[in-house]
Amino acid sequence: MLNQILFIDDDPITLMLCKKVIARADFCHEIITSSNGEEALQHFTAMKKNRDIIRPDLIFLDLNMPIMGGWEFLNYFEKIEFSEFKTIKVVVLSSTIDPEDLEKSKQYEMVIDFLPKPISTQMLTYLSDKMGF
């Protein structure tokens, strides 16, 4: 079981759904959320300053968000200033059907999977098998 996961999604219903599904699957101890990429980056910046803040093991990332979308977040997150978080894995969780998005996601080393919404318990089982916990 993971310790903490971060959900980045602007839709409160999606977040609520994710929390409930994850709670049932015993996937992790704690869930934190950010409503867009910028908010998530602020959280990581804060983390850099304060070592006491718990670091998430996995990020579920939506693509289409206001202020800062998923791709932009990944571009920032890849940079040297966030290099201390590069062990954190990212799963893109989106309702997009554009085949280009799937191709694009493969360019990011930290993205380990590209899954369609909605999140399900089967999906979490598959992920925990894949990540080996």
Next chain:
Amino acid sequence: MKSKTNQVILIYIIISLFVAIVSYRIAWHYIQPQHLYLYSFAKDCIFIILTGILFRFILAKNDNRSIAIFKQLKKTNDEIRESNEKYDIVAKATSDTIWDWTLEDDNFTWNKGIESVFGYQINEVGNTSTWWFDKIHPEDSIKMSIRLYSFIEQKTEKWQDQYRFKCADNTYKYVLDRGFLIKDESGKVTRMIGAIQDITKQKEEEQRLKLLETVITQSKDSVLITEAHSDKNQIPNIIYTNPAFSQMTGYTSEEMFGKAPNFFNSPKSDLEALQTILNAIAKKEECLIETLSLSKNKEEYWIRLSMIPVFNTENEISHWISIQRDISDDKKREKEKEQLIRELTQNNKDLKQFSYITSHNLRAPLSNLTGLLNLLEDMPIENQELQEILTGFSKSTHLLNETINDLVKVIIIKDNPSIKKEDIQIADIFENVFSQLSFQIELYKPIIKLNFANVSIINTNKAYIESILLNLLSNSIKYKSEDRKLKITIASQKTDEGILLLFKDNGIGIDLDQHRNKVFGLYQRFHNYPDSKGLGLYLVKSQIETMGGSIEIESEVNKGTTFTLIFKNKN
């Protein structure tokens, strides 16, 4: 001659009398009267001898004169005969038909030409001018007569005319008739002699050439003819331009005569095209180019220009012909078309983006609904009515989800009709497909055997082949048999036709006897599975056919299905 005879007799009498008197005197003086007989005899002898000598002189002189006259006559005669012969030969050689018209009594005679050229027998030929006039084509006769009488009345100096003359077989021949007048001492016209020349062939040739010429003169394409040769790196000089040339370029024939064509006079002219022409001229080959050109009043226009060498019988270039067409409108249309295509491509791209966004925005809340309903599945609901409402809610949500997924797939297949093909490793394609289906593969753990030893690379469109294999693979998983473990075999083969990809499973199969015609149809479902939408194989077929390939199916119920994908060779 008569007077000459009298003259001779008179001279003879005078001389004889003179001789008689002289002899008498001599005799009288020398001879005695008793010798009168002898005297008479001697006198007569002397008289005969003297007059004989005299006669000889006179006759000899006369004779000489006669011989001279006879010789003169013979010479004249020979000359006339020769002249006549010459006339006949000339008439024969020129095939001229000669006529001779005595105006006073209207006597009209023809030479042999009337028979040999026009086919009339001697007895058919009339001997008045009326017969002549009757044979002239009605459309020509009035004009011809006016000119002829104007000549006879000596109002005009020369007469020659062209008209149609009727032959014995009632056809008409074009003739050229030339005439001369013969006048008496008072200057009155007595005779007219004419020579008719058959010019039917020339006339027909002339008409044929005139007809052919209309092609050049009436053509809307600009036509020019140039000399055979030119200085190096120069188009040969113009010797003819048609009216369309002047219309198009604004330059008259006179302006361009003897100059090289100036189609490359715009700063924007295609100099590569000019080089093409010069190379073709050097090699004596025809060529076709397009360039921007400038008219005399500095207007730009596009031309398509051809240069064609014309060879004579000795296989040497006699001249070049060049045809130019103003293709400005074509070029404009082409540009408009390109612009239109650009706009349409952009529109299409926008629409595609729009459909992806719309689909995303529809799917996002829909996936929430699906997820929430999934949560409800594990929760016991006591209230019967609420349960019913939630069941309806769930069914409708799933239906909406399926419909949207259908539409999404149609969008993807219609997305890009012109597809790009590339050489792709088959193994790489499967790696991608498996990763997209990794969730299901992990779940059902089918046995998958791959054999790409024969062919490892195919030339195809990456997105399509992935979609096709994704469909086939997910179908195999979806329609696996519950009785046995799913086994999928995929192998590649090379044939004359192209590359085959065999995709075989041991699933529930399709009854082909019943469904063969509908297998690849739209919205065809053969199994009552809730998540079957009847779209997968339709998409597969559309995609492989878009790439120029084909798909075949073999299947047996409860044994399995084999799909054969055929990727045609590049050509």
